[in-house]
Amino acid sequence: MSGPASTPMMQQYRELKARDPDALLLFRMGDFYELFGEDAERASALLGLALTSRDKGTDAIPMAGFPHPALESYLAKIVAAGHRAAVCEQVEDAKLAKGLVRREVVRVVTPGTLTDDALLDPKAANYLAAVVEVKGRLGLAWVELSTGRFLLCEVQRRELLDEMARLDPAEILVSETAMDAPWVRLVRQQGPHVPITCRPSWDFQPGEAKGRLFEHFGVTTLSGFGLDDEAIEVSAAGALLSYLKDTQKSSLGHLTRIVPYRRGSTLLLDETTRRSLELTRTLRDAKREGSLLAVIDRTCTPMGARLLAEWMTSPLTDLDGITRRHAAVAELLADTALRADLRAALDRAHDLERLAARAATFRASPRDLACLAKTLGLLPRIKARLSERGAPLLNDLEQSLELCPEIRSGIEQALVDEPPIALKEGGLIREGYHPTLDELREIARGGKSWIARYQAEQVQKTGINGLKVGFNKVFGYYIEITHSQAAGKALPSEYVRKQTIKNGERYITPELKEYEDTVLRAEERARDLEYELFLTLRDRVAAEAPRLVQAGVVLATVDVLCGLAELAARQGYCRPEMVSEPVLTIADGRHPVLDAMMPQGAFVPNDATLGPEDGMVVILTGPNMAGKSTYIRQVALIGILAQMGSFVPAKAARLGVVDRVFARVGATDELSRGQSTFMVEMTETANILNNATGQSLVILDEIGRGTSTFDGVSLAWAIAEHLHDAVGCRTLFATHYHELVDLEQSRPRLRNCNVAVRERDGEVVFLHRIVPGGADQSYGIHVARLAGVPGSVLDRARTILAYLERHHGTEQIDGQGGATASEVAPGAMDGPDPRKVKTGRGMQESLFAALPDPMIDELREVDPAAIDPSAAVALIRRLKELAESSS
Incomplete structure (x- = not known):
């Protein structure tokens, strides 16, 4: 075989490509990353690169590339499209290579393994998940490589989609033997497309997975982490670790613990409920803006924003844990100076969690370490302000906050204040840090004393007092003598003319040339030494990654608590009284999103009361546009806010802890799954009726509207009866079926409420107030007039x-x-x-x-x-x- 395909370089390319055929291989050649063959054709379309060819004629190979400084921007596009990229670097100095420069894939970048800020949303977690099935049971594990969080649990099949909705993973690993399993098909159909990566089945084998985890954590059993070594989820965790080792090709030292996730310890929110309540994304355009999360986020740091999202999607069910959070928020709300001081410090903090993770994977830049040191410099002040507080949680945070002074001082002593981005161009290490480096730098800068001495010697030798020794980047060192100075003078024989200038000549001598070579070698040696010193420093920081990650967790928690206190101060939220009894009493409750978006005082507050003495089920009737859906949603959102640790938008609230919140407030066709609007509605309702418990909170809106009137009212009637008689949970049931108000006569724990309306001179005014009793009409024609119907x-x-x-x-x-x-x-x-x-x-x-x-x-x-x-x-x-x- 001849031509470009048979060259040593192309053989090297094919060998590296064969190791990961599915990834786009970014092959470093000098100052460019190149792609060849099918990769070049895919990249040309995906990245907008010009498609050329290596050689011509029948042996031509498609080729595309981009300059190496643009790597991160192109990686972002590749990952955003759901693809993988294998980054291949020259791992040998081209000057020292004998023949072909050695190249290796230094990392494989996938949607679930990102660590670089340029590729990540700073306010969102980026999870890599793995799922394994054994005898009908599912094991689930997930990791965030950018912060080191590693969790796992066992789930039922019916629970898997809810967990995926909660985690919103960027990538999912599945065994090659399970790619056609029904649950995999369901995951593919659920929501936005998430890349599912097929992995060898042996990665999920219990023995292999367990051994891999033992080796990584340096243990002989996982019981110290609260895990059963034989648990099915251990297989999923082992597969995750194997994938990370294959793709990262570097240390994973920041993965220091694996945490069992207890589903019963958090408030369960299924995918339908999260979507219906618009917790993290809006229904209309699936954006963060306009969601509950966006409205309540007052955090100062990216790590705080991520933790806030986690608290919202996994509220607590432990009464003591909820109360501890409320007490901390209460103290921060009351002490305005404390809150202001902490937020001022946090506002200057960088993302310590992700900085530590990049250091641990040996990808931290000089600027990353500088930012890390600046953030560590804030810790003493934060720790001092948290000491001796009244709230137990604040005291615990102060105790667990390590200042890491030796890490901070090590970075500050080594690095300049504002290090450059480039790693191998010098200018990283501070003067006085390393004697040899200082000597090399002095030589590289020209050695002022040597130049002065040499110039004096040449003046004496030539008798020309105006002789000067100079330097420029083009010609190097030279001796400059003007024409008038040289007139009548005999110059030494070792002077060699190098350049003629307007009013004189420039010369070089063997001694000056030798010194120039010494200077140039000193520059190169100084850059190499700076790089070595930086790598040593980064290794030292990487070894302390677990402590840094822990400090980041503390800062994130303080940030969330301060943010919730700031929210309460700005929006007038109250501290809810949390109890274990199944009650719900809210005075002047407000919808947190609408309350924040509307002019102050414009939102009409309402009371809500549910409980054994006041009625567990409320049938809410009233006209369209009057606020029924807003009301039932705000009750659910207030409950979720309270259990995540936040104060709530109300004058007062007494809330019994709930185990689950179910929301069924509107449905859409899901044609891709062959389901009509009514089928979706009934499926979601069936989930509620089959899984709600006496400790749950259920909100239902317009059940039965997707079918004929008689079918609909019959279903709505039977569903309301079942929730009252069989489930017995707190329920808000908004409906247009006025027939349901008759249930109050036969069901002792059910009562009617309606949205007040005032009629005057043929006009209807919606008062947006919830009052006792049932409504007798819906005013649909009036609403149609407001909408512009002819x-x-x-x-x-x-x-x-x-x-x-x-x-x-x-x-x-x-x-x-x-x-x-x-x-x-x-x-x-x-x-x-x-x-x-x-x-x-x-x-x-x-x-x-x-x-x-x-x-x-x-x-x-x-x-x-x-x-x-x-x-x-x-x-x-x-x-x-x-x-x-x-x-």
Whole structure:
């Protein structure tokens, strides 16, 4: 074989490419990273690179590349597209290489293994997850390489998607034998596309995985971490560690502990609830802005912002843990000076967690270490301000905050205040840090004393007092003599003319040339020595990564607590009283997002009361646009805020700890999974009915609206009964089905509330106040008018509505094929009075007779036998529903 494909360099490329065929191989060649063959073609389209070729003709190989300083920006694009990149560097000095320069892949960058700030969202965790299945059981492990957090747990199949929604991993590892498993298909379909990486099955074998973890943590059992060595999730954790070693090709010293995640210790929020309540992203455009997280975030640091998101997505269920957080927030709220001092210090802090992780993986730059030292310099002040506080949590944080003074001093003594970005160009190490480096620098700067001595010798030798020894980067060192000075003078024979200038000549001598070589060698030796000194310093910092990570965790926690106190101060939040009883009492509660976005005082507050004495289930009726959905959402959000440790937007609140929050507040078609709106609605409702407990909080909005009126009201009725009778949990049930208000007569722990409305001169004013009792109409036509529906349509809707209201409740059930009203005794069914419900052809014909219309006339000509009575009823019912449902 001949041509470019057979050159030693291309053979080297193919060998490296074969080790990871799926990754784009970024092959370092001098000042560029090059891609060849299919990689070049993929990269050209993905990165917008010009596609050229290596050589011409039939042996041409597609080729694309970019300058090496642009590596991070191109890596960001590759990872954002869900691809992997293998970074191949020259690991041998080209000047010393005998033949082909040796190259190695120094790291493989994947969506789940990012550590560089340029590739990460500073406010979001970047998890790599692994899932393994054994005999129907699932083990889940996840790690954030950029901070060193490593957790694991066992989950049921039905729980997996909820955990994935909570973690929102950037990449998921799955065994090659499980790629077609049903749960893998579900994960692929769930939400935004997440790369699923296939790994060898032996990585997940219990023995291999366990041994790998033992070796990494230096233990003979995982029981010290609170883990069973034979637990299924250990296999997933071992597979994660194997993948990290394969891709990072460096130390993982900051992964110092593995933590079992106890699902029962946190408030469970399934994927539907997180989405419905817009905890971290909005429903409309899936952005952080406008979500609850964005509204309450008052943190000063990226690590604080990430921890706040974790607290929100995993609120506590432990009453003592919740109370400890509330007490800390209360003290920081009361002591304005303390809070201001801490926030001022935190505002100057860098991301200590991620800086420590980059040091531990030997990827920290000089500027990273400088930022790390500056942050460590803030710790003494923070620790002093936290000492002897009243809140136990603040005292615990002070005790666990290590100042790491030797790390800080080591960096400050070694590095200049503002080190350059480039690692091998010099200028990193402070003067006076290393004697040999100082000597080399003195020589490299020209050795002023040597130059002065040499110049004096040459003046004496030539008798030319104006002779000067100079230097420039183009010609190096030289002796400069003007024409007037040289006139009549005989110059020494060793003077060699080097350059003619306007008014004189420049010369070089063997001695000066030798000194120049010494200076140049000194510059090179100084750069090499600086690089070695930096690597030594970074190694020392890497060895202390666990302490630095722990300090970062403390700072993040202090930041979150200060941020929550600042939020409470600015928005007027109160401290909730937390109890174990299943109660919920809120005075003047407000929706935290709307309250923050609306002008101060514009949001109308409302009370909420649920409990064994006051009623566990509230049926909430009222018109569209009046605030039913806002009200039930705000109750759920207040509960979540309280259990994550925050104060809440209310005048007062007494809340019983809940184990789960379920929210079903609107559905959309999921055509990719073959599910209609109503199917999604019923699936989500079934999840609630099957999994809610007496300690749960359930909010439901418009259950049953996706089907016919009679089906819908029957389902809503039965669901409300089940939540009251069988589950017994705190429930807010917003509905347009006014028939459900009758449940208050037969269910002792159920009561009615409605949204107050004022009517005046034909106009309707929504008061947005929740009051006792049930509503008797929905004002849908009024809402349609506000939405801009044409007047002719509104007039026609009023005509139809008037007829339906006049006839629907007075006529008997059509006897055709069914019972008459006299055959259905009152109380024969525990539900809506059947005498108020009219169905079938009787209703169809009476409606047609009462509503003169050209379409009705046309329909009269249709054979009644050809009309599906239930379809006709549904059609008529829809006329009313369309008028009412434009909220």
